[in-house]
Amino acid sequence: MVIGAGFGGIASALRLRAKGYxxxxxxxxxxxxxxxxxxxxxxFVYDAGPTVVTAPFLFDELFELFDKNLTDYFQLVPVEPWYRFVYPDGSEFDYGGTVEDTIEEIGKFSEHDKEGYKALLKQSEAIFDVGFTQLADAPFHEVCTMLKQVPALLRLKCYRNVWQMVCHFLRNDKLRQAFSIQPLLVGGNPFSTTSIYSLIHFLERKWGVHFAMGGTGSIVKGLHKLMLEEGIKIHLNTKVTGLNVDNNKVKQIIAGEQVFDCDTVVSNVDPKHLYRKLVPQQSQTLSAKVKTKYSKLSMGLFVLYFGTNKQYDNVVHHTIWLGKRYQSLLDDIFEKKILADDFSLYLHRPTATDPSMAPEGCDSFYVLSPVPNNLSGINWEDQKEQYAMKIIKALESSIMPELSKHLVHHFAKTPDDFETDYASVEGSGFSISPTFAQSAWFRYHNKAEGPENLYLCGAGTHPGAGMPGVLCSAKVVDRLIPVATLANTVNKDE
Ligand SMILES: Cc1cc2nc3c(=O)[nH]c(=O)nc-3n(C[C@H](O)[C@H](O)[C@H](O)COP(=O)(O)OP(=O)(O)OC[C@H]3O[C@@H](n4cnc5c(N)ncnc54)[C@H](O)[C@@H]3O)c2cc1C
Structure with missing residues (x-):
């Protein structure tokens, strides 16, 4: 039984099916x-969430499990530039292409930082070799695994945060911002996220940035088809309300009136929610209780989806629109938990790559603003429309002239929606945040800190959020669960 059909849950379901379950x-x-x-x-077609596909081989692997090819299900295409950074003074930095392309762009801002970038990339590769290649799909539930890694992590100075690491290599403030925002993609504040996460630089460099034609939704459709072909049973609109545990094993999953018997369970549910609401308290270890009580959540997200009746050809596929404040804005979001008047934004224009995602001559967009999670007490019903209009005005007065005149419709998702739609605790965008004290062995383990037949995947577990992270979490689960025995095997034709 897999509870939750995010990418972590779907990948786990496929991996266990390939094992014969x-x-x-x-x-x-x-x-x-x-x-x-x-x-x-x-x-107009809108992806609700992930749009930037890095490490596409992790999707390939799911098809290869069944001797099938991803390209028969959906098409991934490279995006160029990966991101355009737009600064408050109107200057732009296009990031992507070859190392030489990036160095040339860096030269527009700082001659000195050309060499600094090469050194930053080298450091990022060294961290990638440990953090991704060796550890991303390795089980981390035993403290000895962590202890073995301590010398390497110290050598790579992973006790520094991402901002500190970037400042060590780059001097220009605009470039420092561009090269330190990556933790925000997985729910972290660059000023408190361990520099392990700067491996993302090298990850992007190694495999590039891709987009699925038709949007990320076409990846989900492709995986849906694969699951049906392989005989995985799917129950949607089914909310799990509890687990029956007996003799330290989950025996049944309760979903309202429905009861599912089970012998092995993978949870893709936000682990804070899992341990708070679904696993009986007496069946949890002290470590699970401590994590659930004290772990810090990532920020929330305000996502505004909108269509325009014209095309904004000057807007590239992925734009990072930076506001005037950086550290103090992040402080407002992560620490003070106040909704500031200003913001920094990620703007997604899928129609730059796939015009079929909007009617002819039109564009579909979403714009995402990191905001405090629901520990803030913000009343989103009151704020939602006002905040949306502020964002529209900011885009209109910078890179999207006359936007309000060309809007066809708009609608938004706030942290409240994340809480109701995905059981995301306090409406956080990415489950618990990726600080050093919440990474690897310190993060929620993939083997439950509780019932012995319960396993965890997804953003709140090791290695963390983002599509590559949750697909790797399913690989860890795959390594932890043995091949099926006769008792839990079925012929897919049955
Ligand atoms: C707006 C946004 C943009 C993003 N952009 C990117 C990006 O460009 N690239 C990238 O790599 N990552 C991106 N991410 C991060 C990435 O999308 C997530 O980290 C990842 O998809 C989370 O997958 P997951 O496996 O943790 O499951 P989730 O997607 O969190 O799914 C868990 C599922 O479990 C279900 N569930 C919870 N409780 C229950 C219950 N009791 N019973 C039944 N079902 C339950 C939920 O409803 C949900 O469907 C983005 C995220 C957001 C929100």
Missing amino acids: DVTIIDQCPMLGGRAQQFEKDG
Whole structure:
């Protein structure tokens, strides 16, 4: 039984099916994909969440498990530039292409930082070799695994935060911002996220940045088809309300009136929610209780989806629109938990790569603003429309002239929606944040700190959030669960 059909849950279901298990996957949502749902409105197609595909081989692997090819299910195409950074003074930095392309762009801002970038990339590669290649799909539930890694992590100075590491190599403030925002992609404040996460630089460099034609929703559709072909049973609109544990094993999954018997369970649910609401307290270890009580959550997200009746050809596929404040804005979001008047934004224009995602001559967009999670007490019902209009005005007065005149429709997701739609504790965008004290062995383990037949995947578990992270968490689960025995095997034709 797999509870939750985000990418972590789907990948776990496929991996266990390939091991011979009779697999059922359950989700409370009406669609598969978790945060990667897709909406359609008036002919405009919107991905709700993830859009930047890095490490595409992790998707390939899921098809290869069954001797199939990803390209028969959906198409991934490279995006160029990977991101355009737009600064308050109107200057732009295009990041992507070859190392030489990036160095040339860096030269627009700082001659000195050309060499600094090469050194930054080298350090990022060294961290990648340990943090991704060796550890991302390695089980981390035993303290000795962590202890073995301590010398390497110290050598790589992973006690520094991402901002400190970037400042060590780069002098220009605009470039420092561009090269330190990566933790925000996985829910972390660059000023408190361990520099392990600067491996993302090298990850992007190694495999590039891709987009799925038709949007991330087409990846979900492709995986849905694969699951059906392989005989995985899917129950949507089914909310799990509890687990029956007996003799330290989960025996049944309760979903309202429905009861599912089980012998092995993988949870793709936010682990804070899992341990707070689903696993009986007496069946949890002290470590699970401590993590659930004290772990810090990532920020929330305000995502505004909108269509325009014209095309903004000057807007590239991925834009990072930076506001005037950086550290103090992040402080407002992560520490003070106040909704500031200003913001920095990520703007997604999928129609730059796939025009079929909007009616002819139109564009579909989403713009994402990191905001405090729901520990803030912000009343989103009151704030939502006002905040949306502020964002529209800011885009209109910078890179999208006359935007309000060309808006066809708009709608938004706030941290409240994340809480109700995905059982995301306090509406956080990425489960618990990726600080050093919440990474690797310190993060929620992939083998439950509780019932012995319960395993965990997804953003709140090792190695962490983001599509590559949760796909790797499913690989860890795969390594922890033995090959099926006769008792839990079924012929897929049955
Ligand atoms: C707006 C946004 C943009 C992002 N952009 C990117 C990006 O560009 N690139 C990238 O790599 N990552 C990105 N991410 C991060 C990435 O999307 C997530 O980290 C990842 O998809 C989370 O996958 P997951 O396996 O943890 O499951 P989730 O997507 O969190 O899904 C978990 C599922 O479990 C279900 N569930 C919870 N409780 C229950 C219950 N009791 N019963 C039944 N079902 C339950 C939920 O409803 C949900 O469907 C983005 C995230 C967001 C929100």
